[in-house]
Amino acid sequence: MRLFHTSDWHLGQNLHGQDRDFEHGCFLEWLLRQLKLDQPDVLLIAGDIFDTVNPPVKAQERLYDFIVGAHEQQPSLTIVMIAGNHDSGSRIELPAPLMRRLRTHALGRVLWLDDGQLDAERLLLPLPDASGEIRAWCLALPFLRPAEVTGAQLGDNYLRGIGQVHEWLIAAANAKRTPGQALIAISHAHMAGGSVSEDSERSLIIGNAEALPASLFGTTISYVALGHLHKPQKVNGEERIRYSGSPIPLSFSEINYQHQILDVKLDGETLLSVEPKLIPRAVNLQRIGPAPLAEILLQLAELPNTDLLEDLQRQPWLEVRVRLEEPQPDLRYQVETALQGKAVRLVRIAAEYAGTGRNDGADDNATLIELDQLSPQELFSRAWQDNYGSEVDEQTLKDFAELLQDVQMEREQP
Template sequence: MRLIHTSDWHLGQTLHGQDRDYEHAQFLAWLLDQLIVHQPDALLIAGDIFDTVNPPLKAQERLYDFIVRAHEKLPQLDIVMIAGNHDSGGRIELPGPLMRRLNTHAIGRISWLADHQLDHGRLLVPLHDARGQVAGWCLALPFLRPAEVTGGETGEDYMAGIRHVHQHLIAAAEAQRQPGQALIAMSHAHMAGGAVSEDSERNIVIGNAEALPASLFPEPVAYVALGHLHKPQKVAGQERIRYSGSPLPLSFGEINYPHQVLLVSFDGDQLSRIESLPVPRAVAMIRIGRAPLAEVISQLEALPPVGLFTENLPWLEVRVQLDEPQPDLRQRIEVALAGKACRLVRIASEYAGKRGEADSEVLLGLDQITPQELFARAWEEQFGNPPDEQALDDFASLLQSVEFASEGDGK
């Protein structure tokens, strides 16, 4: 059996207000070609399919058109997708009855039966080989919100609830599988030790229970297909526990990531090979600076001119170090860019002496500051000291409640 593991499409995402539908369309067309060339038995999409819980219509059309076209080209292909923290679980599951006719399974949230038993049946998806035989089982674990993992128990903390869900689902899968059938877990979570893109990945659980241990996936699980972290990476040095990473950079901080999907092969119930399939970049991203204004202007003037074709020019971020305010900063940058083959989407500036050397490594605009960071800065400005752990936990709980309520209202 072979499968393709991908995640974090973030359909509908904009880059500082600029539409990225062309890039998403190009990626999906490329992915369809990879399915045709490599003929995998399954496609796993490990969450954050959309960028928001209420994605634009075009983003939804992209997803469902891709599923239809993939089924037309590969009628036996099993597609399994889970909701990430950016997704609405209800929205992901809504067209489920229709998608099942296309061999597509969408799992948006977990549910519980009587006596606090996990409804594991809906989380176990059979994966078929080219002969139509069950060759493995996908243990589909969507993003687990604190209110969901306790199953109604009071006083049960988040990590205990997480362990409960994993242990019960893995036990159910081991009881159901036949000899030679592989167990493949798919989860959207932040695993301990994972490298995070500060520009575009939000914290997804409250308090200090942010990172989950690799021990949640014991050896009987042949492969773990992860989503959430945008940089491709192994977890705890284990070949079998992987983030595929996002297929395109979601911020300028990710322009050097090796964007890919993973082609994963199994020999019976054992992992046999993992191959990276690099995703071609439909639109380039250029980051100039951080540097003094004169140096930045010089680099901008050295950019190539617009050629015969003006569509899909590279995105450009400019970062400038200033000694004093420059009221005409944007004008000077735009003059230097006249006739250049790029699209300016962001200017970031900082003043010399305002930050320490270590802090200057990160240059953030308001659009790139997480709510937690904004809260911490406001607290320190008001009270003169950083917020303590209790204040951070209280704010995180409040933020989680607001996001969960917004999802429920579809806002």
């Protein structure tokens, strides 16, 4: 059996206000070509399909046009997609009855039966090969929100609830499969030891208990397709537990990632190989600095000029990081003037202050941080420090995180 593992498409994402639809369109066209060329049996999309719980219409069109196109060119292909922490689980599942006609399974939530047991049946999906023979079973684990895995049956411990869900689902899968059929898990979670991007991954933290142990996925599982972390990586060096990463750089901290999908091959229950397929970058992200303003202006002057025949949609996104001794009121004007006629698109100017130019009592080496660089937890912690002059305690952070989850779940209701 052959699978393609992808994740974190973040359709509808914008980069400091700039639309990324062109880049996503290029990725999806490339992915369709790879599916046609290699004819895998299964495509896995491990969460964060959209960038927000209420994605723009264009982003939804991108997803559904892709699914239709994939089915038309390869009717035997099975697609499994799960909701991530950026997604609305209910929105992901809303068109599920229609998508099943296109051999696409959409799982957004875990549900519980009247007797308090996990509804494992809906999370176990058969994975047939091109001949229709079931070669594997997929354990679909969408992002598990606290309200879904805590309560009367499971108690209030979030991690314990997650562990119980994994245990019950794996037991159900082992009872269902026959010898020779592989178990494939798809999950959206932060695993312990994973490398996190600086400013593009929304924290899953509840208190300080966030990262999940790889031991949740026992050795009976042949392959674990993970989503959430944008950098492609193995978990604890295990070949069978992988993040495929995002298909495009979602922030300037991801410039140096080799964005890819993973080509997974199995023989029965045995994992044969996991090979990356590198995704062509439709638009480069370019960062200049940090450096003093005079040096920055020289570097901007050296950038290539616009070619009138060039596709403007392929011009690089540019971030400029300027190190200043004191505030520079006309900073943006100087930067934009230097960029006139240059083949780049400026999306952000970040000013870093050093020396003694600041008179607000802040650290002389402090860096200006924009609001979109801070998570809600970080903003809350800073506000607490400003108001009370002390670090926020862990229990208060946990209470805030739970309130935040409640608000996000309310926003998900279509």
